[in-house]
Amino acid sequence: MKKKVQNTALCVxxxxxxxxxxxxxxxxxxxLVVGFAANASLDPAMVMIGIVPSRYSHHMVKESGCFVINLPKKGYEKEYGYLGSKxxxxEDKFAVMDIQWEDAEYVDAPILTDCPVSIECSVIESIMPGTHELFIGKVEALHVDEEYLDDNGTILWDMMNLM
Ligand SMILES: Cc1cc2nc3c(=O)[nH]c(=O)nc-3n(C[C@H](O)[C@H](O)[C@H](O)COP(=O)(O)O)c2cc1C
Known part of the structure; x- marks a missing residue:
């Protein structure tokens, strides 16, 4: 039998x-590390991230109107822990952790090249339901390391060893 739990935060x-x-x-x-990340629309493909306004990254996304979601694989724990706590x-987090990056193709943001998946997004709207500003991002490009694509271009998610 289920019981009703009082602390309802982060229940998904x-x-x-x-x-x-x-x-x-x-x-x-x-x-920065973002746990508030989800798909938001199939067609057009859209995603959603939530950023607390006090995060340094917040004004960057707000002003540039774009961001990249990178999915790290196992072995990137040190960088992940650092980016989620500092x-x-x-400090210049990229310099301190020697984060490898390159320019995104369609948006004004860096891609983390050590992550097998990077999703370029442009913000189409945002809402502030509570603690986090939710940015809805149109997916402008999806980059996947080619070793994780089969001959038909299907993404081999299970092969990636994502964190
Ligand atoms: C597991 C985990 C999940 C997190 N999720 C979010 C999130 O969804 N949104 C957010 O604003 N901060 C989140 N944070 C906190 C930021 O990553 C952290 O405060 C970071 O240092 C902010 O960096 P910045 O000030 O350079 O933007 C999370 C941290 C961790 C460890």
Missing amino acids: QPIPKALVSCRDRQGRNNA SGRD
């Missing part, structure tokens, strides 16, 4: 392990 599990990368007006890169307000 498991929480995704995603890294959102972004860039400010001065061209500075940053990234703020770009205090």
